[in-house]
Amino acid sequence: MAHIGMVLLGDIRYDGRVRKEIGTLVSAGHDIELIVADFGREASGGEDLGVKVHYIPITLHAKPLKNFIEQIVFNRRAASVLQRIRPTYIHCHDLASLLAGRWAKKKLKARLVFDAHELKPESLDGIRARFWGYVEKSSIARCDYILMPEKNRITYFKKKYPQIPEPLLLENFPRRRDLPPQKTDLFRSMYPIEKDQCIILYTGSITPQRYMEELIESMTMCESRFVLIILGKAYKGYEETLQKKIGNLGLANRAFLHPAVPHSQILHYMAACDIGLAFYRNDNINNYYCASNKLYEYIALEKSILTNNYPGLIEVVKKFKQGLCLDDVSPKSLAKAYPNAIDPSCVTPGVRKFFWEDEAPILSQLYEC
Numbered sequence: 001m002a003h004i005g006m007v008l009l010g011d012i013r014y015d016g017r018v019r020k021e022i023g024t025l026v027s028a029g030h031d032i033e034l035i036v037a038d039f040g041r042e043a044s045g046g047e048d049l050g051v052k053v054h055y056i057p058i059t060l061h062a063k064p065l066k067n068f069i070e071q072i073v074f075n076r077r078a079a080s081v082l083q084r085i086r087p088t089y090i091h092c093h094d095l096a097s098l099l100a101g102r103w104a105k106k107k108l109k110a111r112l113v114f115d116a117h118e119l120k121p122e123s124l125d126g127i128r129a130r131f132w133g134y135v136e137k138s139s140i141a142r143c144d145y146i147l148m149p150e151k152n153r154i155t156y157f158k159k160k161y162p163q164i165p166e167p168l169l170l171e172n173f174p175r176r177r178d179l180p181p182q183k184t185d186l187f188r189s190m191y192p193i194e195k196d197q198c199i200i201l202y203t204g205s206i207t208p209q210r211y212m213e214e215l216i217e218s219m220t221m222c223e224s225r226f227v228l229i230i231l232g233k234a235y236k237g238y239e240e241t242l243q244k245k246i247g248n249l250g251l252a253n254r255a256f257l258h259p260a261v262p263h264s265q266i267l268h269y270m271a272a273c274d275i276g277l278a279f280y281r282n283d284n285i286n287n288y289y290c291a292s293n294k295l296y297e298y299i300a301l302e303k304s305i306l307t308n309n310y311p312g313l314i315e316v317v318k319k320f321k322q323g324l325c326l327d328d329v330s331p332k333s334l335a336k337a338y339p340n341a342i343d344p345s346c347v348t349p350g351v352r353k354f355f356w357e358d359e360a361p362i363l364s365q366l367y368e369c
Contacts, residue, residue: 002367003031005087005110007078007097009058009071012036013045014233016263016293017117017149017172018093022049024360030367033085035078035100048264054081062236068128071096079103082110089113089367095120095136102139111144113366116167119153119286140164145366150291150312170362172293174300176355178267186272187229191256197225198342201273203266203294206234206242206257209287211279214331216245219254221335226254231269233260270294271301275341278307279329298322300353304341306334321348 004025008018012034025032026049034046038055046053056077058070078097082090082104091113092101098114105112121133140146146167148154154167187199206212212230219228228251234242239257246255261269270276276298280287288310295316298305305323307313317323324341326333340346 001029001031002089003085003087004033004089004091004367005082005085005104006032006034006091006093007082007100008034008036008093009074009078009096010037010093011039011045012049012053013262014260015093016174016266017115019049019263020175020356021091021115021363022051023175024356024363025367026050028364028367033087035081037074054085056081060235064128068131072099075099075103083107086110091115094118095132098139098143099135102142105142112142113145113147114140114143115147115170116153116157117149117291119156119284119289122284123286137161147363147366148291150289152289152312153291156285156289168362168366170359171354172291172296173354173356173359174267174293174297176300176357178264179300180268180271182271184268184272186269187256187258188272190258191227191229192253193227197227198274198338199272200226200228200275200277200338201231201270202229202277202279203231203270204278206230206232206238208238209281209283211281211329212238212242213245214329214334215277215279216242216249216251216255217331218334218338219251220249221331222338224254226338228255229258229273230256231258231260267297267301270297270303273303275338276301276303276305276323278305278313280308280310282308282310296354300355302347302349304346306337306341320351320353322351323347 022032032051034051035054037058039058041057043055056074058074061067078100087110089111090101090104092098093115094117101112121129121136140161147170148167149172151169187193278292278295280290282288289312299320299322307325309325309327314325317325324337
C-alpha cells in the first residue's frame, strides 16, 4: 500500500473534502501522514482521523504581506517534513501547498498529486495573482496526477495547460453515513425562533464576496416569518460590521451570527434549516465555476436551495430539481425568492442523490496505479 504525505495549508477541522479523502484512503489500507497548518498553535484538530499529524504553527496577520511570508515559511517547513518522512506519494491540497510538494519531490522518488480545490490565481489580483500564477505554471509539469472538483474547471484548466495529465473529476459529495437520521431543531434551542418561522441558513466563509450584507438587508424586505442564520468564521473585524448592521436595521430577533462548527457537525446544523444558501460574486472565473460542498449537502438533506445562475450551479439545481437560481442577488430579489423557495414544488423528494461513496473509487484507484 502507498505511503502518502498529505499537505494542507488550512484548518483540518473545517475542511470536509480533505477529511473525506483521508477516511477513504485509510479505509483502503494506505499509510497517511498529514502535514497541516496550526493556526491556533494548539497542535490539535486532526486527532480523530486515525493518521499521524504533523502540525506547523502559522499566524494570521492583518497585513497581506505578512500572511504571504507565513505561507512561504509553511511550505518550506512542510517540504522539510516530507523529506524526513519520505512518502511514496505527496498529495498537496490546493495551490497554497504545492510549493512544498514541488520542493520535496526534487529530493524524493515520490509521485506528486495536485488536488486543486480552487482556481487560486484566478481568484486573486495584483502581485498575489502573478506570484501564484507563476507557481502554478512552473509546478504543473511536475505533477503526476491532478484532481479537481468541477467539470467546467477541468475544461478551463485543460485549455490553460494543454500538456498536463488529464485531470480527474472528484466532486464534493457528502458521505452518506454523515447524514443525520432526521431533521434537527438545533437553532430554535439557541435563538428566539418561533415554530412557524422559516430558517434561512448560510454556512461558510463570512466575507463580502458571499453577499453577507445583502442577505441581512433582505430581512427588512421579506415577511417576518423568515429568519436568517449566518454560520461561519469572519475575518478582520467583519463580524463586528455585520453585527452593527443587524442592530441598526432592528433585526436582532431575525438575523443571527453563529460561530463556525467543525465539519463533523455541520450536517446536523444544515438539517435544521428550511432554505440553504450558496452565493458567490461573479468577479472571477473561480467563483463562476464554483464547486460548493454545501450545494450537494443541502441536496442530500432535501433542503431547498437558493444560489447563483452560474453554469455548474444551474446544472446541479436542475438535475436534482431542488431550489432556485437567481439572476440578480440583491436584497429585493432575495426577499422575493424566499416564499418561492419554500413552496413544496421547489424540492422533488426521491430524486437520486449522489454521495462521496460513489466518488471514493476514483481516489482509491489513483493510489493503486
